[in-house]
Amino acid sequence: MASRPVRIANVSGYLGDRYTAVDEAMAGDPVDVLMGDYLAEITLAALAAAAGRGGPGYVAYALDQLTPHLPEIARRGIRVVTNAGGFDPAGMARELRGRIAAAGLPLRVAHVAGDGVFDRLADFHTDGHGLEHLDTGAPLKDWGFAPIAANAYLGGFGIAAALAAGADVVVTGRVTDASLTAGPAAWWHGWGPDEFDALAGAVTAGHVIECGAHATGGNFSGFRSVPGMLRPGFPIAEVAADGSSVITKHARDGGTVTVDTVTAQLLYEIQGPRYLNPDVTVHLDTVRLSQEGPDRVAIGRVTGSPPPPTAKVAVFAPIGYEISTMLFCTAPDVEGKVELLRTQLRAALEGHVDSLEVTPLGVAAVDPPTQWAATVPIRVIATAREREPLLRFAPAVGSLYLQGFPGFHHDGHAPRASQPWPRIEYWPALLESALLDHHAVLDDGSRVEVPRATRTATPEETVQPVHPEPDLPAPTGPRAELGEYTWARAGDKGGNANVGVWCRDPAHWEWLRATLTTGRAAALLPEAGGRIVRHEFPHLRAVHLVLVGLLGSGGSANLRVDQIGKSVGEYLRARHVEGPTA
Known part of the structure; x- marks a missing residue:
């Protein structure tokens, strides 16, 4: 053209x-x-x-x-x-x-x-299309929640x-x-x-x-x-x-x-x-x-x-409600203060919420030069299947100002959360592309059909290649932040997080391969629980890691503070490793 x-x-x-x-x-x-x-x-x-x-x-x-x-x-x-x-x-x-x-x-x-395939979900089920979850393999009918949207x-x-x-x-x-x-x-x-x-x-x-x-x-x-x-x-x-x-x-x-x-x-x-x-x-x-x-x-x-012969389908369903707030505590004994807060909130909310997470973010400086260097934020979040039980959350938090840990406070200039909001969960599945009615509609209402490829991939052609672990000795250079020698970018793919790490200097490629073997990456990223899939991109001087299940059921519903894994790459770059030799 x-x-x-x-x-x-x-x-x-x-x-x-x-x-x-x-x-x-x-x-x-x-x-x-x-x-x-x-x-x-x-x-x-x-x-x-x-x-x-x-x-x-x-x-x-x-x-x-x-x-x-x-x-x-x-x-x-x-x-x-x-x-x-x-x-x-x-x-x-x-x-x-x-x-x-x-x-x-x-x-x-x-x-x-x-x-949009929401209106066809029942027909898919009747016709034997299970829309099995990409990570768990469970059929959509066993989810236990009523979908409100489904899009291929x-x-x-x-x-x-x-x-x-x-x-x-x-x-x-x-x-x-x-x-x-x-x-x-x-x-x-x-x-x-x-x-x-x-x-x-x-x-x-x-x-x-x-x-x-x-x-x-x-x-x-x-x-x-x-x-x-x-x-x-x-x-x-x-x-x-x-x-x-x-x-x-x-x-x-x-x-x-x-x-x-x-x-x-x-x-x-x-x-x-x-x-x-x-x-x-x-x-x-x-x-x-x-x-x-x-x-x-x-x-x-x-x-x-x-x-591939299949299209990815994103199904969404409301699974309940959540509410959260940010509190602060000041050194010394941050660990003890956080544990007291966790214990008191569990006692106040037990039997009313499905989950409660109390997460300190960071650590206080040693001999802090300012009050803020001694202060640690604490994110508190609770979930429940119904909205009403979570109305107890704000009063439970507010009741601790005079009976909680010393120095208990929140940001006095920020509004306090009092009303829960919905949680929407994501269900990724596959559906045969031939079942989709993909077309364009013009301004006069006429329909334009969409051409299809004459061949689709076999299952073997869509499988990710398996890269053997590099047979290289462990690096022995002086310890330094991984980020001194690398850049990184992290993201989310459903319930998995991915991290790409590449060396800034091409001369360090073999060092990076040896530094980020699957086992060493697992040690550097303990939150991944050892569920890591590793790939190499030699032309990009990059090691790519998939952290399986780190994001639970996906970004819209998991309770991590870094909800969609955007900071995982920078966290990895902050870890200390044996650097390259001269």
Whole structure:
């Protein structure tokens, strides 16, 4: 369709990202497509809860971000693709059409349908599709909770079909994050669903830019070296006809694009070298990065193979309520004070709550120079199946001011939690892709079918490769923080956390392999309970660890303070290890 690369600019990495992103992109360098990613497992859970309370099923503020720019989007011929449609892409498309008509613009809006499978759950069960939990293998019928939402992860060809049919704006629900880039790239270059290498490259580029400023220095271990960190800009992917790409950003904006910032995002929220998407299986161990120029990182051609025959399905159900507060205690004897608090609260709430966790965060300084250096925060959280028992929580905490540990206090300028809020749990499952009714709907109501690959992967082709433990002697260099020699990025994949660690100096690759064997990683990360799956990415100088079950049933319901594992990589970098020799 076009010989030059398509320039796709990200304008959102999650629900709650910087509101001015569309303004910045429209004022920045020329692009062909604006791509906004608003969904994640935890944000889908929040949208499901909000929709259950009568709110819209889509991300309403995304409409307000776009509306002021609609005339200029029409003038420049820019396409817009967003998954802000959430649980109701048709509703968001309808509202957007109304705003476009009010402005007298010629823009056409389509939406992608077929991801919502909630109404079909009973039929799936009757037909023998168990929707077994990806981690436990239990069938959905045995969950014990009543689902309120179920959405399959779709690929990018519904987006491509809508664009090819003349849509200027495409609103989707739950497509994979990378599909928001792969779909426009497939439309632009006229790819078919069997062009696996090209699609693998586009999915890789999409994975890099899907999280906004993650690719330009945000959440990066080396943040001190990133210019303009006050407001790091949003990334752009230039995807070529063969699927290779260049990752860059708007020249006027802060942040930077380097091999390290791109590596950080490549290793984020993956399960291993096989990156399974609805359109293609991406072999991430074939990715090569090179610094092409300032703020320009080239991703060479990536190997792809047929997609899996199944699609991931995210099911959500309310499982009860929770309430939490933050208290503080001051040294000395923090351990004794925390234990007294735990004992008193258990006595007051026993028989009324299902779980109670009292978690001190950090340790007090020795011979503290200030009161705050002597102070340790304590997070207290309780859960129950019903709301009413948790109404006892705030009075129980408040009753301890005169009978608890010495120095008991909370932040007097913060409101105290008194009302519980719902807990939504996530159930990940697989469903045969052939059962999904993936299609696009144009502004005139006509339906556009989505092409499928002629072959899907065998089970053997989707299994993550097993990398043998390196047969290397244990490092013997002087002890230092792991972070002195490495960068890291951590994320969540359902109930698992993942951590990618790569060496800053290529000369330290063998040292890193020897330092992060499975056994040594388990010793450095005792919270993982030894349930670690290890992979290597030699071309990225990276060791990748999957911490199985660290996040319980997933980010929306587990009770960890670091709810979705974002700080695990920095924790690992803070651990002391034997460094490399000279």
